[in-house]
Amino acid sequence: MQQLFSLFLSWIMMFLSLFGINLGGGTAQPAENAPFTPAYGLEQTIAYGSADTQNLDLYLPSGKAQTGLILFLHGGAWVTGSKESYSYDARTWRNRGYATATMNYRFLGNGVLFSEELDDITAALNAIVQTAQYNGITLTKAVFVGISAGGHLALLYAYTKAAEAPVRLAAVISSSAPTDFTDPAFIRSSDMVQSVITNIGLDPNLVASALESGLAEAFIPMLRNISPAKLVTSATVPTLMAHGMQDTIVPYSNAQRLDAALTGAGVRHDFVSFPNAGHALTGDPVNTARFQTLFAQYIAAFLT
Numbered sequence: 001m002q003q004l005f006s007l008f009l010s011w012i013m014m015f016l017s018l019f020g021i022n023l024g025g026g027t028a029q030p031a032e033n034a035p036f037t038p039a040y041g042l043e044q045t046i047a048y049g050s051a052d053t054q055n056l057d058l059y060l061p062s063g064k065a066q067t068g069l070i071l072f073l074h075g076g077a078w079v080t081g082s083k084e085s086y087s088y089d090a091r092t093w094r095n096r097g098y099a100t101a102t103m104n105y106r107f108l109g110n111g112v113l114f115s116e117e118l119d120d121i122t123a124a125l126n127a128i129v130q131t132a133q134y135n136g137i138t139l140t141k142a143v144f145v146g147i148s149a150g151g152h153l154a155l156l157y158a159y160t161k162a163a164e165a166p167v168r169l170a171a172v173i174s175s176s177a178p179t180d181f182t183d184p185a186f187i188r189s190s191d192m193v194q195s196v197i198t199n200i201g202l203d204p205n206l207v208a209s210a211l212e213s214g215l216a217e218a219f220i221p222m223l224r225n226i227s228p229a230k231l232v233t234s235a236t237v238p239t240l241m242a243h244g245m246q247d248t249i250v251p252y253s254n255a256q257r258l259d260a261a262l263t264g265a266g267v268r269h270d271f272v273s274f275p276n277a278g279h280a281l282t283g284d285p286v287n288t289a290r291f292q293t294l295f296a297q298y299i300a301a302f303l304t
Contacts, residue, residue: 071142148250
């Protein structure tokens with residue numbers, strides 16, 4: 001039994017290292033960012049680091065001396081996806097008078113961990129703030145918007161690293177986001193997590209069974225560090241969340257866990273359930289309209 005547990009624990013350490021967590025004292029070293037020089041222009045693509053994916057599209061409104069920022073983070077299981085998926089939304093909200101940006105970030109693997117992806121957000125925000133200032137615009141506050149893995153990163157940053165941001169983070173809006181890596185249903189049912197675990201030689205069912213049986217007590221505290229639902233406090237920023245009850249990629253139970261944590265901490269939030277929708281939140285026009293209305297209300301309330 002002890003030998004089996006030791007083997008299992010070694011597998012878990014491999015899993016945790018992929019997510020920027022280890023059970024020892026070492027930490028992953030962040031990649032160096034290339035020097036950044038702001039440029040003049042209300043619409044431009046900016047490289048905020050030296051990696052191919054360390055870039056963003058920035059849209060600044062004309063005739064504004066100060067405004068709020070909406071930062072969009074794309075989905076793609078932390079290993080794929082593109083800032084272009086939010087280009088329409090970014091231009092739409094820029095035309096309503098807000099500064100907007102849609103960013104790429106480094107993907108997990110090859111030494112890149114969750115911690116590096118969060119560092120990318122800080123670097124991107126620094127580039128955005130500097131460029132806005134160069135163009136005569138002061139950014140007063142920010143709202144993060146993300147879907148799926150991008151929603152997870154938006155929540156994780158907002159709940160743990162907001163103090164490092166060069167602009168005050170006022171709220172976060174997430175759709176179909178992973179929020180709790182200690183949820184056995186997430187590991188058992190999620191193609192997103194199962195693919196990651198399988199690719200490093202682990203059995204997803206074994207990991208889920210360990211969570212359910214209590215054998216995983218040694219690493220559950222580590223998994224909590226990447227689980228927004230476990231990081232909520234009374235000081236957590238207001239949160240708007242949406243999730244499909246038919247989601248087979250990130251189970252609905254993940255959203256329920258975040259909703260319960262926010263409710264318990266007394267944090268202002270809204271939770272829009274999509275009973276007839278999956279991960280993409282399609283096929284539920286009534287709740288799509290409700291979410292869009294709340295989205296606009298959050299932007300007006302927290303960026304005005």
